[in-house]
Amino acid sequence: MKKKKTKNKFDDINVINTTSSIKLKTFLVIIILFFIALIIRLIFLQFVNGSELQSAARARQTLTETISAKRGTIYDVNGQTLAISYETDKIYIDPTNIKDENKETIAQKLSEILEIDYQELLEKINNNTKRFSVASNVEQNKVEQIKEWKNKLDFSTGIIFEETTSRTYPYNTLASTILGFTNSDNSGAYGIEYSWNSFLSGTAGKSVSLKDASQSEIANSEKSYIAAENGYDLNLTIDVNIQGIIERELATAVDEYECDSGITIAMDPSNGKILAMADYPNFDPNNRNTPNSKLAENWDTLSSEEKSNALLRMWTPKAVTDTYAPGSVFKLITSSIGLEENLVKTDTAGEFNCTGYYYINGEEKPIRCWNWKKPHGKQSLREALEHSCNPAFIELGLRIGAQLSYKYYQAFGLFEKTGISLPGEAIGKFYDLNKINQHELATMSFGEKFTITPIQMISAVSTIANDGVLVQPQLVDKITNTDTGEVTEFKTKEIRQVISKSTTDKVKSMMESVVSEGSGYRVAEQAKGFSIGAKTGTSEPTSSTSKDGYTASFVAISPVENTKIVLLVILKNPKGSLHNGGQIAAPTAGKMFAEILPYMGIESGNKVNETNNNLSESDLY
Ligand SMILES: [Zn+2]
Known part of the structure; x- marks a missing residue:
């Protein structure tokens, strides 16, 4: 019993020993496999995936705060605040x-x-x-x-x-279509706010600090700090005083002559700086979704799509985004080309003969002079410009020809955008050079059958005022780095010499005659005694755009010598009894000049211009 017991005991031990040995070996293998797996994992973590995991761990322990950059302020040329963030x-x-x-x-x-x-x-x-x-x-x-x-x-x-x-925007509606506005996220949405956003917005910085388990910052912990770079301040070339005068007179004219809208640009021709640029009606960027008074008239009848389109339209600077047929103002360009190419002289008596009509070869229907009932008869180029006689300019246009015309249109910058720093600049439409017939060439000589933007038109006239050199229109005078105080002033960008100074002197002299003897005299009635040269324009409604009605316009320079300002006034679709440029745009420009010229220090010379006041209202084409 005892033996058996002992034997059994040993047997048991043996059995136990044998079983333990197998279990132990299995256990060891598992342990070894586990360690191999662990080593592989560690190698993987260390070398393959280390950096990613490190940053993930850091993110769990740090607190990152964005430091927002201050958006730059927009000033006028004299430092008046036009847009500011707080x-x-x-x-x-x-x-x-x-x-x-x-x-x-x-x-x-x-x-x-x-x-x-x-x-x-x-x-x-x-x-x-x-x-x-x-x-x-x-x-x-x-x-x-x-x-x-x-x-x-x-x-x-x-x-x-x-x-x-x-x-x-402290000045509310003033210069609103130039300034534009910002979105709710503080980024530029329209106008200068949009086109200069990368300068105005600056770059956000950040502060990184350690945080505890409750996600709050640990006091006195080491911080890494990247300062925000604040936005640049901008000084525009716009002068709020000139802008204010222009906006007031433009609004008065649009209302008085029952126009749909109006555009005015004032430019310094020597450097292309825009002194003022106005749309009427405009809007208040502080309440950009509120329709202006014109839109408000039938706002409730509009669909939501029409409403949003109307707002988009309200916000755009039409001097840059819209095109128009410049009409007789363009006779200045035709004159310049003819004189530069020696195809005409300013004062050859009877060089042109207006019978009231001009017959293009092979066409039965003539092109009429606007004054066909009282033909202008024999005229020099100067007289033809004073009278704004179409047949005289048709003849000159045909002398110049399509090839040469286009060479100069290109040189005057009419085939490309001016590059002014506003979004949405449009480009006009011209016939293909190889498809132009005599009829089209004839009408182009007096500014019909093609379109350009107002900013292109004033740039071309500024070329005449600037001794023949085309410069790029400029809206931003300088920018200031608000962190360092460093100021960058923008230089005038001369594009090219388009025509010679001797030609521009002749054209300017004829522009002076347009005021003293011709259809532009009403500018001088308002701005008495100042040296002013000008040209009127009235684009007729064409069959395709008849709903647009007439466009009355007027371009003026002052003084004629060493011109300091070129002014372009455009009044769209006047519905009152008067609709010619000389009738409505010239006196509007005159009222503007009467205040702007003294403000700019341009003296009147105390001479009352001898103007030909025998002209009738219908002579002011
Ligand atoms: Zn005529």
């Missing part, structure tokens, strides 16, 4: 964080400081289950008052502050 707070309430017994106290205090309705706010706190906005653009002193009150309390108010930036 910090404001937006205030929210999270009702889930407020105990019932505190709701009335919070509604009471907020309504008192923010000057909002107590009952309305209390109802919102009682009824909302999510956070809601209480007030935007809250001034800093009010924010401080609320924060001070909040800090003294021993209960949760659920009041949340969010810092935001607001953009404001």
Whole structure:
């Protein structure tokens, strides 16, 4: 029994020993496999995936805050503020964080400081289950008052502050189509705000600090800090005083002559700097979605698509985005080409003969002079320009020919965008050179059958005023790095010499005659005694654009020698009894000059211009 027991015991031990040995070996193999796997994993983690995991670990332990850049300010040429950003707070309430017994106290205090309705706010706190906005653009002193009150309390108010930036336009509607505006995310949406956004916006910085398990910043922990680069300040070439005069007189003319709209540009021809550029009607960038008075007339009848299209249209600078047939103002370009190419002289008596009609070879129907009932008869080029006689310019245009005309149109910059720094610059339409027939050539000589932008037209006339040199129109005078104070001034960009100074002297002298003897005299009635040269223009409605009606325009330079300002006034679709450029655009330009020229220090010379006041209203084409 004992033996058996012992044997059994040994047997058991043997059995146990044998079993243990197998288990141990299996265990060891597993351990070894586990370690091999671990080593492989470590090698993988260390060499293959190390950097990614490191940054993931760091992200779990750090707090990154964006430091927003301040958007640059836009000034006029004299430093008047046209667009500026300021910090404001937006205030929210999270009702889930407020105990019932505190709701009335919070509604009471907020309504008192923010000057909002107590009952309305209390109802919102009682009824909302999510956070809601209480007030935007809250001034800093009010924010401080609320924060001070909040800090003294021993209960949760659920009041949340969010810092935001607001953009404001202190002059409201002034120069609105040039300035444009910013989106709610503070990026430029239209105008200069859009085209200069990369300079104005700056670059956001960031601050990275360590945080604890509760996700809050650990005090005195090491921080890495990348400062925000604030946006550049811009100084435009626009002068608010000139802009103000132009906008007021343009609005008066559009209303008085019952026009759809009007455009005016004033440019310094020596450097292309835009002194003013105006649209009427315009808009207030502080309330950009509010229709202007013209749009408001039938706003409620528009579909939502029509409304958004109308707003888009309201925001654009039409001097740059719209094209038009320049009409008789373009006779200045035809004159310049003819004189430069020695195809005509300014004062050869009887060089042209107006019978009231011009018959193109092979065509039965003649092109009429606007004054066909009282033909102009024999005229020199100067007289033809004074009278704005179409047959004389048809003859000159045919002498020049299509090839040469296009060579100069190209040189005057009419086939390409001016490159002015505004978004949406349009380009006009011309016939293909090889498809131009005599009829088209004839009408182009007096500014019909093709389109250009107003900014191209004034640039071409500025070329005449600037001794024949075309310069690029310029809207931004200088930019300032607000972090370093470094100022970058933009130089005049000369494009090319288009015509000679001797030619431009002749054209300017004829422009002076247009004011003293011809259809432009009404500018001098308003701006008495100043040295002014000009040309009138009236584009007729064509069958395809008849709904657009007439376009009355007027271009003027002052002084004639050493010209300091070129002014282009365009009035669209006048529906009153007067519709010619000389009748309505010339006196408008005169009223503008009467204030702008003295402001610019241009002296009147105290001579009253001898003007030919025997002209009738219908002579002012
Ligand atoms: Zn004529």
